[in-house]
Amino acid sequence: MGASQKDFENAVNRLKLLKEDPGNDTKIKLYALYKQATEGPCNVPRPPVLDFVSKAKWDAWNALGSLPKETARQNYVDLVSSLSPSPKSSSSGAIGNPPKSESVLMTSRDGITTITLNRPAKKNAITLQMYEDILLAMNAASQDDSTITVFTGNGEYYSSGNDLANFTDNPGGLKLSEDGNLPLRKFVDTFIDFPKPLVAVVNGPAVGITVTLLGLFDAVYASDRATFHTPFSSLGLSPEGCSSYTFPKIMGPSKAVEMLIFGKKITAREACARGLVTEVFPDGTFQEEVWARLKAYAKNPPNAMRIAKQVIRSSEKEKLHAVNAEECRILEERVLSEECINAVLNFFSRKARL
Numbered sequence: 001m002g003a004s005q006k007d008f009e010n011a012v013n014r015l016k017l018l019k020e021d022p023g024n025d026t027k028i029k030l031y032a033l034y035k036q037a038t039e040g041p042c043n044v045p046r047p048p049v050l051d052f053v054s055k056a057k058w059d060a061w062n063a064l065g066s067l068p069k070e071t072a073r074q075n076y077v078d079l080v081s082s083l084s085p086s087p088k089s090s091s092s093g094a095i096g097n098p099p100k101s102e103s104v105l106m107t108s109r110d111g112i113t114t115i116t117l118n119r120p121a122k123k124n125a126i127t128l129q130m131y132e133d134i135l136l137a138m139n140a141a142s143q144d145d146s147t148i149t150v151f152t153g154n155g156e157y158y159s160s161g162n163d164l165a166n167f168t169d170n171p172g173g174l175k176l177s178e179d180g181n182l183p184l185r186k187f188v189d190t191f192i193d194f195p196k197p198l199v200a201v202v203n204g205p206a207v208g209i210t211v212t213l214l215g216l217f218d219a220v221y222a223s224d225r226a227t228f229h230t231p232f233s234s235l236g237l238s239p240e241g242c243s244s245y246t247f248p249k250i251m252g253p254s255k256a257v258e259m260l261i262f263g264k265k266i267t268a269r270e271a272c273a274r275g276l277v278t279e280v281f282p283d284g285t286f287q288e289e290v291w292a293r294l295k296a297y298a299k300n301p302p303n304a305m306r307i308a309k310q311v312i313r314s315s316e317k318e319k320l321h322a323v324n325a326e327e328c329r330i331l332e333e334r335v336l337s338e339e340c341i342n343a344v345l346n347f348f349s350r351k352a353r354l
């Protein structure tokens, strides 16, 4: 899995043979990914204010935060591949490896890359393949020409969260990744480090991990039909997606407890009053109003938006990575607990529904 050192060296050489100048934005992205892949996170001092080129390069490198070297290497290889004529390049303007299944769709238009959960018959429950595909889509979206990245769901639901079959189909629990961590850690890290404005267009009810992750989004627009539910306790699980930190910060500890410990389902308007949702729209005009708004926002200068996000988020990144690591450590135990196994079996045997 992932690009090897050899792939990386080949990409470095292929870049030298490019006939067309890829443009300054791309060159800066390549520089940042190269530095991250070879040296790791940026820890050199920021260049003087008037040295614009060095400063832009430093900003791009620094914006990659703690992106693992392997991911940076893969992103670098993907970006170089997208510059050379290759069957993987997409006509939509998206670059990198696109999602592999039809359950995660990726489109790029009007400066917006949209990642759509597309499994309506299962309320957009997220399978292991879909988690992988979301990562591929996010990697591509982080490097393409779009200015804003949007998540939404197809059909009645935004998403019913983690597909509970991820637990039953993997005897002995979810497999840990090569680094010994629950693969969820890498997934959530990608949201923490995502460099562009990330917007959720919550078209209907949202459950579990698709609610907790909202605390890592930059804006959340919801239909008044949407509800927000984190039934972790009744599933024998524990909070994830950094919600143990973001929710108390966003809505205050007691409101966070209601959701994360007692599993209270809240409406879009309640979620807005709690600060989890940015704005609520009537369902009848939701799509029209939200997309018109996003198209206008997407016309803002992309670097200014990216840098503004970095300024707003960077001081919290280290904390969020630490929270994610700890939540995953605890969840690793919870997914093997009797409480969790019984809850999941109950769901599938229809003895108990939420």
Ligand SMILES: CCCCCCCCCCC/C=C/C(=O)SCCNC(=O)CCNC(=O)[C@H](O)C(C)(C)COP(=O)(O)OP(=O)(O)OC[C@H]1O[C@@H](n2cnc3c(N)ncnc32)[C@H](O)[C@@H]1OP(=O)(O)O
Pocket (backbone or CB within 6 Å): 121, 122, 123, 125, 126, 128, 131, 132, 135, 160, 161, 162, 163, 164, 165, 166, 174, 183, 184, 186, 187, 207, 208, 209, 210, 231, 232, 235, 237, 240, 347, 353, 354
């Ligand atoms: C890079 C790799 C990363 C790997 C990461 C691993 C991740 C581990 C994360 C662990 C942490 C957990 C996070 C969570 O999200 S917990 C929340 C999980 N979700 C739920 O508990 C919701 C379960 N679903 C329901 O309660 C109901 O289905 C719902 C209220 C959503 C809708 O009810 P309704 O009666 O309207 O519809 P149905 O129940 O008939 O649903 C239609 C069909 O869809 C199936 N379905 C729905 N949701 C899920 C789900 N989450 N998992 C599996 N299947 C789901 C349902 O079974 C129906 O299927 P059938 O038509 O075949 O019966």
